[in-house]
Amino acid sequence: KAGVTQTPRYLIKTRGQQVTLSCSPISGHRSVSWYQQTPGQGLQFLFEYFSETQRNKGNFPGRFSGRQFSNSRSEMNVSTLELGDSALYLCASSFVGVGQETQYFGPGTRLLVL
């Protein structure tokens, strides 16, 4: 079974631009979570989607948004990029059900904002 895939793997943008990152979960997984990883802050939870609905959100400004499609693929959008948005963005998928609480992570998208 294929793992979680994220595209693109690397991205360079300038301040003020916007960016869209994509995540395809493992087949059959309906929950997708997004995380931001930086050297100073570590892994921080952005949001989680299940069946096209955002169920939970971390403490990030409204510039960070996301959505999930009917095939469970998810996109994350960051508008008006700031230098501090440079990070590794990780997507994780999980199968919802008792005993299936494990998250599986993709390789991440490394975003550099200049």
Added chain:
Amino acid sequence: AQSVTQLDSQVPVFEEAPVELRCNYSSSVSVYLFWYVQYPNQGLQLLLKYLSGSTLVKGINGFEAEFNKSQTSFHLRKPSVHISDTAEYFCAVSDWGNSGGYQKVTFGIGTKLQVIP
């Protein structure tokens, strides 16, 4: 609110020596606990998890962890490390809710394990 504390940011250890990476958590509800490993330029890979049952959990690559509720700890151990274990290790806690799936997972800041030949 829940939180995770990884007490050591870096742990150097000689090859074939034992290692323990420490993790303490705080939560007002029952939790699930995880250890993940991240190799350079890669995503996170699950090492092991504690959901319920036996407090000693065995994972991949010879790692194990023990859940201690009274000390709110979930320390990761390996009796003999290998060069290939050099990576960053993250402890995580989840308060998986009644609705199923993840409500929110909180990660520790990470511990960099450096295995010295």
